[in-house]
Amino acid sequence: MLYLTHEDIHDPFFYVDTGTKKLIFLNNLEIDAFNERNQTVALKAVAVGQLLEEARALSGDTALSNKLALILFRKYDVLHKPIAVSTHFPLAMAEYLRSHGATLVIKEPFILEREQKSVEEVAHIRESIRRTCTAFECIEDIIRESAIKDDFLLFQGRTLTSEYIKKRVDEILIGQDMENSEGLIISCGQHAAMPHHRGAGFIRPNQTIVCDIFPRNRTSGYFADMTRTYVKGSPTKQVRKMYNAVRDSQDEAIKVLKSGMLAKDAYAVSVKVIQDAGFDVGERGYMHGLGHGLGLDVHEVPFLNQHTTAVLKVGNIVTVEPGLYYPEWGGVRLEDVVVVTENSCENLTNYERELIIP
C-alpha cells in the first residue's frame, strides 16, 4: 500500500485501481491530513463517511470492513469484473465478496514493478544504508575503546553486553529517523554460531561478534541491511580462515552479479569459494542462501539460493551475505547490498570490512 500510495497511512484503508482511476478510501479523520500531503496527482482520496453508513445498513454477520468492500465494489462497478488481489488478501473478506458475486483472482507478484527499483528507490536505499553505517562506526568505537579484562570487555567501567550495544544502535538510528522494526543482531561466541540468534549477555574477547542491522527509514519506508563480524583481541587461526573465506566468497559473488544471470548461479559462485577453502555448505558451515531482495520489505524477491529459478534483472537490489557457523569456533557473516546493472552490479554499502578491532 505504501508503494502504491507513497503515503504512510496507519489506519486500515482500501485502495482500488479501476484501470482509469486510482482511488484511496479514507475515513473522515484521515482524509484532510492525506490531501495535505498527497503528491501523487493520479491518486484521488474518497471519504468513506457516507459509504460506511451504507455498509452498516447491510445485513449479515461479518466485519464492517468486509461490507464496506462490497459497497465500494458495487459503487465503482467492479463487482462483476475479475479483480486482482494479493496472495495475502484476507480470507474472510474474500469469502464475503465472493458470496456476493465478486470474482477475485490472485495475482502474484501483485506489483511486479517492485522487483526492479527506480532511481528514486535506489537513492532511498542508499540513504538508509549510509545512516546504518553510522551505527557500525559507533559499534567499532565502543569495541575499540573497551579494555579486555579476563573473559570480559570493560567499556566505560562496565562489562560490555549485547544489550548495551543494541541500545546504543537504537538511539543512534532513531535520531536519524531509522527504526529497527525487525530487531537487530549483536551476537557473540556460541550465539554468533546460530545465524538467527539475536545475541544476549556478555561480549567476549577473542571471539567472533556478529553485528547484523536491518533498520527501516520511517519516512521513505525503505530498509537497509548490513552485517559485519568483529573480534576484539586475537581471533583464532580458524576464525581468520573462516573470515577470509567469507570475504572472498562475498567478493566473488559481487564480481559476477549482473542482469540476465540465474540467481542460483550467483549462489553457486559463493558456495565454490567456501568449499575451496575447506568449509562445509548445507547443514553446517554455510547454512543459508547468498542473499535476498531488499526494499519496502526486509526480505523480498529475488532470493539468491539453490532453489530459486529467478533471473537477475536491472534494478534488483539484493543483499550479498555469505556466512560460516561452527559451534566450536563461532560465526562469521559479511553483508553488503548491491544494485544489479546491465553488465555488473554496484555496491551500495560503502564501508570497510575489518575483522580485528585492536
Added chain:
Amino acid sequence: MLYLTHEDIHDPFFYVDTGTKKLIFLNNLEIDAFNERNQTVALKAVAVGQLLEEARALSGDTALSNKLALILFRKYDVLHKPIAVSTHFPLAMAEYLRSHGATLVIKEPFILEREQKSVEEVAHIRESIRRTCTAFECIEDIIRESAIKDDFLLFQGRTLTSEYIKKRVDEILIGQDMENSEGLIISCGQHAAMPHHRGAGFIRPNQTIVCDIFPRNRTSGYFADMTRTYVKGSPTKQVRKMYNAVRDSQDEAIKVLKSGMLAKDAYAVSVKVIQDAGFDVGERGYMHGLGHGLGLDVHEVPFLNQHTTAVLKVGNIVTVEPGLYYPEWGGVRLEDVVVVTENSCENLTNYERELIIP
C-alpha cells in the same frame, strides 16, 4: 502468534494446536535460538528442514510456504478435520489447502481470551504506560523551558517544531525499549483540529498542542496509548471551555465504566457531557468514538462507540479518549487507559492533566 508463543519470532512460521499438542515449526536457523528462550512447557518446536524438502518435492506452481502447510497438515493428520483459521488467513494458502481437501473454518475472534487481560498482561500494559509518561514529562519540560517570541517558541535558541519534539520522544522511549512503531502525534493549531494529523512544523504559543503517543514495548509486545493537550501561554476562553468539557467527559466515562455495561452506553455518557457543555458530536466537534481496546494491537476489541454491541468484561483494557476539534479554535484530546473490573475500572495512567504550561 506472539500471544500464542510468547516469543517474538521475526521469520514467518507455522503454529498448529492439535488440541493435544501445541507445535511451532521453525527453520534450522531459528530453532536453536527459540529452544534456548522458550518458557512455555506445552509448546514444542519442530524443525522444518526435512519437511521443507518434502514440500519442495510437491508439484504445482504455488509458494513453498503453501506446500509446507499441506505437508504439515498431512503429517499431523489434521487435513480432514475442520481447521480454525483467522479472518486474515492468506487467501492463496487457503485456496491451495482447500484444493487438497482441507476444511478451513474462519473463527472470529480467533483468540477469544485476548479480550480479557491476565494479571501479567495488565502489568505489561501498566509498565508500557509508565515508560510513556516519561516522554510526556520531557515534552512538558521542553515547552516549559521554551520562550515565546512573536508567533514562535524558542527552545535552546531554536524555533521549536513538531519534528524536534517527536525526535526527543523517540530517543527517550527507545532508551526504555519502547518503539513508536505506529508513529506519534505532536500537532499544533490547525493540525491539532484534524484528529489524525501527525503534526508538522512550528509549535505556536497560545494554541492547542495535541500530544498522542502510542508506543510498543519491544520485549513484551504490549502497547501504551496516551494523549495530553497543552497550551504554552494563554488559551482562549473557547479552548478553556473545550478542555473542561473534554476533561469532564473523560471523568464521567471513567466513573461509569464497569463490567456488564454496554460499550455504547459508556460512549453515550461521554457524549452527554460534551453536548451539555454546548459542543457538537458527529461531523464536527467530538468526531470519534470514546476509545478502543489496547493490548498486543494498538487498536483491538472492544471498541467504545455508538455502533458496537459489545458488553464490557472484567479484564478489558480500553482507552478513554474524548476529544473536540474545531478548525477555528484547535483540537483538544485527553486519553487515559483503564482496566475494567467487576464494579468499576482502574485508571492505569497515573499522570496529571494540565492544559496550561507557563
